[in-house]
Amino acid sequence: MKQESLEWLADNPFYTKRFSFWVGRRCRVSTIRDVARETHLDWKTIKALEKQYMEAQLRRAGTPGPQIIGIDELSVRKGHTYRIIVSDLVRQRPIWFGGTDRSEASMNLFFEWLGDKKSRRIRLVVMDMWKPFRNACASHVPGAAVLYDKFHALRHLGEALDKVRRSEYARLRGEDRKFIKGQLYTLLSHRENLSLDGKKALRTLLKANKRLQTAYLLKESFGQLWEYRSVAWARKFFDNWRASLKGQKLEPFEKFAKMIDSHWEGIAAYCLPENKVSLGFVESLNNKIRVIQRRTYGLRDQEYLRLKILTRPLHNSDFPPDHSQMTSLGTFSDEETAPNFRVGDS
DSSP: OOOOOOTTBOSSTTBBHHHHHHHHHHHTTSOHHHHHHHHTOOHHHHHHHHHHHHHHHHHHHOOOOOSEEEEEEEEEETTTEEEEEEEETTTTEEEEEEOSSSSHHHHHHHHHHHOHHHHTTOOEEEEOSOHHHHHHHHHHOTTSEEEEOHHHHHHHHHHHHHHHHHHHHHHOOGGGGGGTTTOHHHHHSOGGGSOHHHHHHHHHHHHHOHHHHHHHHHHHHHGGGGGOSOHHHHHHHHHHHHHTTTTSOOHHHHHHHHHHHHTHHHHHGGGSGGGOOOSHHHHHHHHHHHHHHHHTTTOOOHHHHHHHHHHTTOOGGGOOOOOGGGGGGOOOOTTSOOOOOBTTOO
């Protein structure tokens, strides 16, 4: 028996590709459950049709050849279960999602996927200070410069400030504690981002506790390090900042300064003009991924999560249905009512 293959059919033979692409576009702005209700179909069917749409998007986008990449890890569930995300920071889109953890072996999988030829084109790698990532990059792209992510460094500084806050809370008693309790967000936020009540609470807190006041001012000033265009001047600023810690009894800050000093080459790399890249993309991508995770709550399909992340920056206009057989079917917009393209229905 010979089975005929029809190009206009989706992977699910009960539906056309045109319908699967419509479903895929709807799922970019709606949840699977909402689209299932709209089309009166099972959510598993909608999910399968959306996956076909996203797979076609990635095929059309092709394999990238990045020059500047950003590496970060993503927690996919409780229990320290991680996946690695690699982004093209020039095109500002994620290009790889995989691995089984955040080990060097998992990082090696990215370079194996990219290939030696395209890996050699990479000139700059932006990452946090995780040693397995450094080792993998040193093995596969030894000629690439390493730049440590500013936001990860500042996160460590925020954790140091929180440790100071906790130690002060444990040291004090009675009424002196009330100024510190519940003020973590106030201390970690930039002053200009605080509300009027937040600024008032900050003034009261800093006036009541000199040690926290010193720690807060040191935290606020450290961000200036990434504004220098000279490695020498950046180093001078850091040495002066570190020297100001003497006699302050801020042990968490001293540990932070020691960590920055041991990773100085990757921190100072941002001063070079050729390394002035947007460091906010990876952080904004993490926020968008958290939204995706909330919307797909309950789904444990890692392949589906991978497709959602990698196609997130790809616009619908980047992927018109490029099939000659679809020209005779006409076109439709996302606002139109769901077309009835179930095979066999009238």
